[in-house]
Amino acid sequence: MKTLFICAALVLSLFAKEKVLYVYNWSEYMPDSVLQDFTKETGIEVKYSTYDSNEAMYAKVKTTGTSSYDILVPSTYFVNKMSREGLLAKIDKTKIPNYKNLDSKLLSKPFDPNNEYSIPYLWGSTGISYNASLVKGKVDSWADLWNPTYKNSVLLNDDMREVFGMALKILGYSANSTNPKEIEKAYVKLKELLPNVKMFYSESQKQVYLNEEVKLGMNFNGEGFMANEENPEIKYIYPKEGALVWIDSLVIPKGAKNIDNAHIFINYLLKPEVSKVISEEIGYASPNAKTVELLEDTVRNNRMIYPIDEDLKNSEFQTDVGKALPVYEKYWEMLKTN
Known part of the structure; x- marks a missing residue:
């Protein structure tokens, strides 16, 4: 009898694990309807929490342990960093039949050759948003943010690599520079x-622009798109020095407790009709080739979401800067406490 009780308890425990998924994602980056529909279809309850920067996500995972979550959504260079540090589990693509829907041009990037650890979720750019009713004159350059006319009026992403990447681009260097002297010049x-x-600030940028708390600044293109939807005076542009381009990817932390559910969730998000909802509501480009075919023309032809080659001239994907990271961190701390 005791043995039967123990076996029953184990079965119940396993069943409970099969019905939950812990997702840690960027804020405003997943429609509630997608999570609700996933639960309806699979019976798996999603425990969902958010962060506002890669650094915040990384620090939380390092503090609480990789078993605290089943899905994370790091940006380009953090996939490389976290996989190199042994924080990510390899993905079993045999459990993700919808992987075939992805655009091959967005696969096997240097930060994760063969996509062993990551599956593209959304991709986009960081450029400039500005309120045309508050800003006079042309805005086409990162350097425009330095115009003294805009004293106490500029928003910068709360993201070390992006802020330094912008300054490095202005100075004519790579946004992925590992040269300490170049990084110091960017700090100056x-x-x-x-x-x-x-x-x-990175969490809900559209609201800052809509509230007219700032006139212009760095912005994720999806936030720019959503702000423009509510106020057409808020524009998004690709700076002539080059935008910062990124892919946010779905990864499974090493030690995740619900790894099968994580694969089910990834496969669900790669359904063309599901990816369509995400791209249209969140305002970022889908890496799903089948999804792009389903999009309304107003979305597919909107250059804020789907830039043309000309828009991305001089742009760069962020890559891991390796041993130069402490140099960035030193100057970032100095900048924020100045």
């Missing part, structure tokens, strides 16, 4: 910008 350039900076 950013110090000159501080009088214009109203805030470092």
Whole structure:
């Protein structure tokens, strides 16, 4: 009898595990309807929490352990960093038949050759948003943020690599520079910008622009798209020095407790009709080739979401800077506490 009780308890425990999934994602980056429909279809309850930067996500995972979550959504260079540090599990593509729907041009990037650890979720750019009713004159360059006219009026992403990437691009360097002298020059350039900076903020940028708390600044293109939907005076442009381009990917932490459910969830998100809902509501480009075919013309032809080659001239994907990271961190801390 005791043995039967123990076996029953184990079965119940396993069943409970099969019905839950812990997802840690960027804020405003997954429609509630998608999570609800996933639960209806699979019976798997999603425990969902959010972060506002790769650094915040990474710190939380390092603090709480990789078994705390089943799905994370790191950006380009953090996939490389986390896989190199042994924080990610390899993905079993045999459990993801919808992988075939992905656009091959967005696969096997240097940060994860063969996509052993990551599956593209959304991709986009970081450029400039501005309120045309508050900004006079042309805006086409990162350098425009330094215009003294915009004192205490500029938003910068609360993201070390993106902020430094912008300054490095202005100086004519790669946004992925590992040269300490170039990084220091970027810091000096950013110090000159501080009088214009109203805030470092990444969580819900569209609302900051809609509330007219800032006039212009760095912005994720999806946030720019959503703000423009509500107020057409809010524009999004690709700076002539080059935008910062990224892919946010679905990964499974090493030690995840619900690894089968994680694969089920990834496969579900790669359904063309599901990816369509995500891309249209969130305002970022889908890496799903089958999804793009389903999109309304107003979305598929919107250059804020789906840029043409000209828009991405001089742009760069972020890559892991390896041993140069502490140099960035030192100057980032100095910048934020200046």
